[in-house]
Amino acid sequence: MAETSADILVVDDDARLRALLQRFLTEQGHRVAVAGDATEARAAIEAMAFDLLVLDVMMPGETGLQLAEHLRREGHETPILMLTARGAPDDRVAGFEHGADDYLAKPFDPRELALRIRTILRRAAPRAAPAALPEGPMQLGQRWFDAERCELRGPDGTQRLTGGEAALLTALARRAGEVLSREEIAVALGTPDAGERSVDVQVTRLRRKIEVDPREPRFLHTIRHKGYVLRPGP
Structure with missing residues (x-):
């Protein structure tokens, strides 16, 4: 079953x-x-x-x-x-x-x-936020990420996240301020054999939803030769 x-x-x-x-x-x-x-x-x-x-x-x-x-x-x-x-x-x-x-x-x-x-x-599936996540929604400029609901809320209302985008943002939020390698992110997404470029594609898609200008990200940063880091804030 x-x-x-x-x-x-x-x-x-x-x-x-x-x-x-x-x-x-x-x-x-x-x-x-x-x-x-x-x-x-x-x-x-x-x-x-x-x-x-x-x-x-x-x-x-x-x-x-x-x-x-x-x-x-x-x-x-x-x-x-x-x-x-x-x-x-x-x-x-x-x-x-x-x-x-x-x-x-x-x-x-x-x-x-x-x-x-x-x-x-x-x-x-909807699930409770991991214990290591900060309590309450996480601020990303004018948007707030609610890990419990896997929702991204902002001035223009609630924005839907795909399963992959929600998993990626949750993994980054759980270790906000820390650099996650592409391999760690792939494991968090449940696709460990997908390859680095696939992770980059997911990051690009997520940036379109959380950044004002995805080409100049304020929150989801690329760390050259290392991976990605989420730096939440107003």
Whole structure:
């Protein structure tokens, strides 16, 4: 049984793989819907709120990357796990750049898929702030990060964070003022094999939400040859 039961949408143009994944994930305790292309996926997403999307990258017509990018632009923050036959570092980075939370190359062991899904769901689930976090929301200029709710609040209201962005900001806030290496950040994100460039992409995405000018960051700083550090303040 799955540690956390979830509503999952699997989108893949390979009917055999769709059926295998639906059966396997159902056996893991999840509720699984399937779609053969982006059009079917959109209809399913409009009809139901899913906890996780599993998208094949290479689909005829609109690709998984294009679908993920569109969903993020439309404000959908559902975690996305990309599946692809192309597992080179540049391909993984492209997945993260288009809004994916994790990336798994084909062929894969179903047990690894199950583990990655559990990691994503744990990361996305609301949870109490770690004991080492400062009490109460953390100030980042005119915005405040509430680790308990995984929310970023500011003058323009509450801004949504993806699961990866919330995990990254929480990890940095837990050790505010300390430099975290890219390897440490990757572990905190639950993607230790994603590579340094993938961490950089997540940092770039987060900066767009917490910085007035992401090119001149006030709070999330790059420490050359070492990693990143969060320095909160007014």
